[in-house]
Amino acid sequence: MPFTPRQLAALVVATSFAAGLNVYATVATLGLLDRAGIVALPPALAPVASWWIISACAALYLVEFVADKVPAFDLVWNALQTFVRVPVAALLAYGATTQLPLG
Numbered sequence: 001m002p003f004t005p006r007q008l009a010a011l012v013v014a015t016s017f018a019a020g021l022n023v024y025a026t027v028a029t030l031g032l033l034d035r036a037g038i039v040a041l042p043p044a045l046a047p048v049a050s051w052w053i054i055s056a057c058a059a060l061y062l063v064e065f066v067a068d069k070v071p072a073f074d075l076v077w078n079a080l081q082t083f084v085r086v087p088v089a090a091l092l093a094y095g096a097t098t099q100l101p102l103g
Helices: 005-021 023-036 043-049 051-067 071-097
Strands: none
Touching: 005 023, 005 071, 023 043, 023 051, 023 071, 043 051, 043 071, 051 071
């Protein structure tokens, strides 16, 4: 199912914003929504619907949930996530827009 440019813009903005808040919950939710047939992701984002990706993101989300409760671990975790959130959000945005024409 091809997306209209407006639908892609909405997907990119919402996904990038959500990934900045919690990248693992965002990716797992996108995968589950695609698996359930609620949202049809662009073909470039098909790997997000893999059970391996969904499971890994769910596990990392649980680690992040626990990390927020432990002060020292939370500090280190958030420092490391600074280098994860932005590239993942950029890759999601890129994957969502690869089907757009260049002209």
